[in-house]
Amino acid sequence: MSDVIPKALLEATAKHPKGKDLVFQYGTAGFRLKANLLGSVVFRVGLLAALRSRKFNGQTIGVMITASHNPPEDNGVKLVDPMGDMLEGTWEQYATLLANAGNDEALVEAYEQVAEELKVNLNAPARVVFARDTRASGFTLAAALVDGLKALNVEYVDFKILTTPQLHYLVRCINTKGTHFEYGEPTEQGYYQKIATAFKNAMADKKPKGSVTVDCANGVGGPKLHEMIKYLPPGMLDIRVVNDDVLKPEALNVQCGADFVKTQQRPPPSSKAAPHERHASLDGDADRVVYYFLDRESNFRLLDGDRIATLAAGFLGNLVKLADLSDEITLGVVQTAYANGASTKYLTDVMKLPVVCTSTGVKHLHHAAQRFDIGIYFEANGHGTVLFSPDALKAIETRQPKSPHHASTLKILTAVTNLINQAVGDAISDMLLAEVILAHMEWKPENWLATYTDLPNRLVRVEVRDRTIFKATDSERRLESPKGAQDEIDKLAGKFCLGRSFARASGTEDAVRVYAEAATRGECDELARGVVMVVQKYGAL
């Protein structure tokens, strides 16, 4: 360690002191809390990003400043690994360690300890790119990040305001440039061009029926979707953008967006939805999307992440078959325990596809999906994407067309691989994929909904004294502690037709989440109430 770095670091840390008694944890969504408490954390994330980049000998690491669907006064920060995926799990503890280290010399010591433990060559180059969503606090937090990067002589690029998936895309493009796996042009324009071209080719000669109205949660998705529309072939798809007011940061995620429709199971109060129209809802950083529509009786009908997964699985499975690639390409779906049981049954029994269940959090799904040639993963709340293995891409690329129809199938399949963001779930790209599939199937939202019937379900947030005593196992479907709790949950679930319920500690909030589903609404609610009482009993405040 040269003497220069500790000195610069000491000076810089003085500008971003950590508040006393604050404890930070790098969780499923990175660090997330009230924005005014986040300055020291973002500064220190800069230090970890520098170490991570040096560990990879100068490959570019991403830092995204966002709190996604959380209220406007929150913010958050997370790291993006070289291939554009989430920070490797084993490094999360170092993020937590640095964030909680004391001020001044204590921080320099913690930094040196982490560098040594991870055997980072501090003379290696370090490169970081970063961006933020539209939150009012983002600008100041980005400045704190820059202070950390400068103190450690990091080369950096500020991409200013982007969606989370756009930053992931850029990181992947930068690190694959000039390699066989070159992902795309590492610019925001490159992102629009790649996806828009793929959309046009994937649509082929089809044209979507009717319009799609996209609720952007008054977040970064609004301006970025407007930008994307400029690159799409004129007249191909009628996209109506609503809740796109980023000049009112206090309106972000308020009574609108993906989280609102998923948790409230109703359209936003501002919605002017008429029956049968397609509506898509993005979250605040545009990394998740769900659809909804009103049926003939004006009932709200949600088409969530499970639906997008089944839609994509059906379409891609068919394309693989038509392309005569079924023997070479395996296709599977990854879900979490929150997936509606009816979707899992439909995938396994009707579509005859392998389905894997993982713990909550995109990184778990992403890794499991990588084990298939085509791995489709979605959380019920709309986070997700489709991954194509290098073998699958090669098989598609090298397959010789046997007929004009076969050639056009291969062309559509290739386009779909480019349309879907391979780095991370991307609301804009996923929405365009859903539009392509609906156009090819000539489906209205009613047809999509009719594929299977969701079991009535309920998700409840329960506050407890100490959520860490709730330890889950079996992909979070069962509790191994506190002892006895799972037996009680099993007994309750067994009383109801198709009853299924589980409880797990949230990774992002100080609470335990209870999920329940059953054959009827009444049974489901009764089951949920019972399991909530079990959690309250064992976690007595």
Ligand SMILES: CC(=O)N[C@H]1[C@@H](OP(=O)(O)O)O[C@H](CO)[C@@H](O)[C@@H]1O
């Ligand atoms: C039930 C649920 O929706 N959980 C969400 C939520 O995780 P929890 O660990 O349940 O708080 O936030 C995660 C990060 O955004 C997201 O990946 C996940 O799906």
Ligand SMILES: [Mg+2]
């Ligand atoms: Mg998000």
